[in-house]
Amino acid sequence: MSDEIFSAYLGRRKTASDAFVAGDITPLHEVSTGCDPATILGPGGDVVEGARAVNATNAAGAARFTGAERNDLETVHSGEEGGLAWWVGVQRSVVSMVGRDEPVPMALRVTELYRREDGAWKLFHRHADTLRES
Template sequence: MTDEIFSAYLTRRKAASDAFVAGDVAPLHEVSTASDPATILGPAGTLVQGAESVNATNAEGSARFTGAERNDLETIHGGEEGDLAWWVGVQRSVVSVEGQDEPVPMDLRVTELYRREDGAWKLFHRHADPLRES
């Protein structure tokens, strides 16, 4: 069961995702950790470790997007227990990417982990890879 503070955080996290695919990484940095450990297992099979590297990678990734026709987060399950929380779902987006003439569909399987830092929830791990419909 999620508490009101974590639910409010997830609302901010969704807004950060919307901003990210519009080319603005600042809201994602606000909801992400600046402390190690931090990781991204990216859709292209990459592994990024360390908060500084994760935040730099997010900035580089966001800079490639120029907008989104759609960016939906479908929750499979999530919750929080103590100072740890998680969200598992599917991100379904249609994004405009620098260098592409047409919008690109981007459906990802996503697992995110969060921890409470100084009373605030922060994203410290994201695993996203392409969704294959079954």
């Protein structure tokens, strides 16, 4: 049963990712933790610590996007055990951004960690960096 619950959460996470690249932070905030510890290791090389700072960083990031032609999440592997879960994969997007005339292609290697909080899965860590195409 718990695998089904986590699979349903990953569906909500994909919806949140789609909304994020359209400039809407609300669905991501709904699936993200509000409790510490929380971290982002962003594609720009930054390290953000603490739920409040992570959520503020995510809001600022979403504000830079105005839509996406494509936002695909390719799973390498995912799973859950006890109160922790993970998703590892590649995010391939073609996005529109504030101040940019042309769509911007992005390919990121992503690792996300989730924990159970009050019976629900919550995102508490994301590491994303540029995928090196071979």
